Amino acid sequence: MANAGPLSNTTALRDGSALRRVEHLGSAREGLGEWRLQRLTALALIPLGLYFAGSILWLVKSDQVTAAAWLASPLPALLVILFVLAGFAHALVGLRSVLVDYVHTRARLLAASLLVRAAAILLAGASILAVLKLFLGR
Amino acid sequence: MERPLSPFMFPIWYRFQITSLLSILHRLAGIALAIGSILLTWWLVAVASGGELFAATHAFIASPIGMLLLFLWSIAFFYHLSNGVRHLMWDAGYGFDIPDVYRSGYAVLAATAVLTALTWLYVLLA
Numbered sequence: 001m002a003n004a005g006p007l008s009n010t011t012a013l014r015d016g017s018a019l020r021r022v023e024h025l026g027s028a029r030e031g032l033g034e035w036r037l038q039r040l041t042a043l044a045l046i047p048l049g050l051y052f053a054g055s056i057l058w059l060v061k062s063d064q065v066t067a068a069a070w071l072a073s074p075l076p077a078l079l080v081i082l083f084v085l086a087g088f089a090h091a092l093v094g095l096r097s098v099l100v101d102y103v104h105t106r107a108r109l110l111a112a113s114l115l116v117r118a119a120a121i122l123l124a125g126a127s128i129l130a131v132l133k134l135f136l137g138r
Numbered sequence: 139m140e141r142p143l144s145p146f147m148f149p150i151w152y153r154f155q156i157t158s159l160l161s162i163l164h165r166l167a168g169i170a171l172a173i174g175s176i177l178l179t180w181w182l183v184a185v186a187s188g189g190e191l192f193a194a195t196h197a198f199i200a201s202p203i204g205m206l207l208l209f210l211w212s213i214a215f216f217y218h219l220s221n222g223v224r225h226l227m228w229d230a231g232y233g234f235d236i237p238d239v240y241r242s243g244y245a246v247l248a249a250t251a252v253l254t255a256l257t258w259l260y261v262l263l264a
Binding site: 064 | 165168169171172175176178179182183184185187192196215222223226229257261264
């Protein structure tokens, strides 16, 4: 332990440049970006998810006019769009990690990943358009 | 290439553990929420469109199947949220001792039950 030579220093992950070394020489490739995105969106989704769930509860007995008026006001429109963006990004990373674990051929994995990505983009796009339509008052 | 694989975690090869159960439930809840996002988008589009689409959406949500789906999704939502916070604590380096892992696991189950119960009490009484 006392004489950690130059060779062990190049492989050990104990100094400040550990992350850079893992990215450059180690096993980390695009996975690190996904890992980070999953955690950052998770953090964002704590307040955004609670806000959305609380709003739905508040709207639970109201009609379409009330719900539309709520979604058309600036703060709810912004927060719901952010909730949708963070939610679908988070779901995409999560579903992809499930696919990677259980779909064992490359072709099927690629097909399934593309399908899930397309679905997430379509759903997120439709959600944001719906909010924007109300916000812009058309 | 036929590589040796470790046995699947459920149901007969390993002794039952709450740790592995909560882990797979986190994934299942996440998948359920991803599927539930279809209804989220549908509802947003229905509010934006109004008219018949909103009436049909409202009728579906208020139907027994719609209420059952919402109930299951509320459990999935609160579970994934609570257990997600537990995961973020682990990411930050806290709570790795086995007694702590069990304690936080039971706390997650309790939080899920309480939040789901409060939500539906509010819905039924509102």
